[in-house]
Amino acid sequence: MSDSEEYEGSYEYDNSDEGSSLEFSDVDYGDDNSLNELEHEDTHAKVMFSFPTSTTSSGIPTHRMKYQALCIDEIQKCIEQKVKELSDLLQLDIGKCLVLLLTYGWNEHKLLDDYVNCKEQSNLLLEHGIYDKAFPSNLNCLLTKETGEEVICSICCCSPEPSEPMSFFSLFGCRHKFCTDCYSHYIQTKNEGSQVIIDCPFSDPKCTLKVTTLELNVLSDFIEESIKQPKENITQAKLISEDEIKQLYNLSSDEEQFDSNGNVINQFDDDKEENEREVTSINDIVYDFHKAMLKREREELDSKRNRTILSKYWYNVSNQYCMTQVKRFKHCPYPDCESVVEFLGFDSDNIASIEEQISLLLIPLVRCGRKHQFCFACMEVSHAPCPCKVVEKWKQKCEDDSETLNWIQSNTKDCPKCHSIIEKNGGCNHMSCTACNYQFCWLCLGDWSSHTNNYRCDQYKGNDSLDGDSVRASLERYMFYFDHFNNQRISHDKDREILEKFESRIRELQIKAGVSWIETVFYKECVTALLECRQILKWSYAFLFYVPKCRGKQLVEAAQWQLSDKVERLSKLFADTPASEVLACKKSFLYIKSSMIVAQEKFLETCIDIFADPTTMISFKRRLNIT
C-alpha cells in the first residue's frame, strides 16, 4: 500500500535491522488506521439513540434519548457558524461578535435585545470592550517594527537595539503596543488558564478592550512564521532515530541482543510452537512498543492542540461553550478523551427531560466519537442494566457494608444458641451470653461445661448450621450478589489486560499474513463487545440485589444466564485460540459474538420490561428509598 512506501525513507534509518523495520511498518500502519477512524467518525456525525429500539420486543416503550457524538473541532465549527450568522445580522466583524457572545455568556437572546434596544450601539460595544469602528480587511497594521530606543515594551522592559528593530503588536482599537514575544506569552498564559475573555494588557489606566480572534489571528500567524525558521528541526524530530527505537523496545544499545530478537521474530513463522517464553517476551515488547506509540500519538495530538495560540484559544472557547450548556453537552468521562456528546431530545413525546427518564428507571446510555460508552445522566462508565439510583445506592452499600461486614466478621461471633452477635471486649474465653445466658467457650463455641479439667479446644469443628435469622444471614444475601459483582469486575479487568495485549499481537500477525487491516477489525470488535457484556453482567448483580421477588425477576435471571453463558463461551474461545490461529477462526468469533449481542439485547430488554408491572416498580423504588 502507498503508506508504507512513504515510510521507505525511514527504513534507511535502521537499514541494518530487519526486525525493527518490520515493527516500524506495523506501527505506522496502525497510526494511519486510527487517523482514518477519526476522520470517518468526524464526517459522519449523525443522530444516535440510547437504546437500539423504541420499544422492547414485548412492546414496552424505552423512551430513548437522541444524541450526537461530536469532537471539539465540530463544536468550534458550530460556534463559527453561529458567530457568522450574528455577524451578518448585526453587520459587525466576526471577532467582535464572538467577544459579545462570550461576554453575554452565550445568551444570544439577551444580546440581541440589548443591541436592538440600546440608544447608542457604539456605547454598548465599548462597554463590552469592543472597538466600535469597523476593522480594516487587512489587520497586518497591528504588527509594527520599532527601532527607536525610546520605544519600550512595558512588560519585559526591553527596547530595540539600534541595529535590530523589534516587533510590536497592539489591538486595533487602542494601539497599546507590547512586543510580540510578551504579547504571545500573555495570550498563552490566558490560554493555559482557560480564559476566553482577554483584555489588552495595558493597565495605566486599565484598558478594557478585548482581544478578538481576528487580531489574535495576526499575532498567531506572526509567531508561527517566526518559529518556522528552525523548521528542519521539527521534521527531524518526527522521524524516530535508531536509538530511540531501541529505547522503545526497552533494549540496551547492545547490538547482539537486538539482532537475536529480530531473529526470533523471523523464526516465529517457521516453528510456531517453539520457545513460548520468548514469544511471550516478544509479545510484551510489541505491547510496550505499541503503548509507547500510543503515548507518542497523544503527545503529538497535544502539541497539535498547542500549536498556535489561536487554535488553543478556539479550543478553550469550544470547551467553554459546552460548559455553559451542561444539560446539552457532556464531555466523555474517559481519561484522555476529549469527545463531546450532544443531547438532542427524546424519540417519544412522553418524556421531556433526563430527570424524567431517570425516574422511569431508564438509562441514557451514550457512546462518544471514540466509542466510549457512558451514562449521560450520572457520567459513570456504562452501568446498564442498573438505573443510576441503583448504582449510587450500591456503591454506598458496598462502602458501608464492607466495613461493617469486615468488622463483624473479624470481631464478633454468634452466640451458638440464640445467634446474638457478640463482641469479646476482653477477659477469658469463658463467655456467657447476655441474651440467653448460655455459657460457652469463645474459641470452640462449645458448651463451657465440657471445658473443665484442662479440656483443650484448639481443633476446628464444623459450625452448626444456623437456623433463625441472624444479621449474618441477612448479610449473606448481599454477599452473594457482591461476590458475583466482584467476580465479574475482576474478570472484566483481567480480560481487558490480556486481550489488549493480544490485540497488538494480532496486528503484527496481520502484517505477516499480508491481509488488510480490515480483516482484523473483528477481533477488536469482539474484545470490546465481550468487555461491555462483562460490564453489563457485573452491574446486573447489583440490579438483581434490589429487584424484589416477582415473575419478572425470574425472566431477568433466565436472560442473565443466557448472556453469561455466551460471555463465557466467547471468553473461552479467546483463551483457547492461539494468536496465530485467530485470523483463521474469524467465523467462530463472529458467530459467538453475534449470539452474545442478541442475548445482551434480550437481557437489557427484560430488565426494562420488568417495570411494566407497577407493583414491581413500586417495591423496587421502595427498596431504594425513592418515590
Place this chain on the structure above:
Amino acid sequence: MSTLPKRIIRETERLISDPVPDITATPHEDNLRYFDVSLKGPAGSPYENGVFKLELFLPDDYPMTAPKVRFLTRIYHPNIDRLGRICLDVLKNNWSPALQIRTILLSIQALLSSPNPDDPLANEVAQEWKGNHAKAIATAKEWTEKYATP
C-alpha cells in the same frame, strides 16, 4: 539560579531611585525576587501612624502572573485575613503584566483607605465592619497601635 529578567532589574532600580511616598520595598540580597516591604497606614484611615510590614515575592513567570504579597504585621481589615493574605482584584483576576510592584503596593495602600466589607476575606471582621462600624474602627486603631507602631 537563572538570571534576573530585565524587567525585574528595572523595577528594582526605580523602586530605589524613585521610591513611592510612604512605601519602601527592598530586595533580599540572596534572593532578588523577594522583597521586604514596609507601608505607612494612609492618613485619615484607622491605620494612620502605623507601619506595616509585608513580604512580596515575584514568581518565576512574573510578570505574566501577579506577585505574591502578604502582610506580616497583624492588621484588622475585612479584606486581609489573620495569615496576612490579601483579597485584592489586581492580585488575582485583574492582574495584568503591565502592572508593577509599585502599582500593586499603591493598590494595597488604597485598600487600607477604603476597605470593601462586601467582598470579605476575614468574615468576622467584615461582619463587625458592617454591623458595628464604630467598634470595628476602634479595634482597627487598637491593633494598629498594638502591632504596627514602631
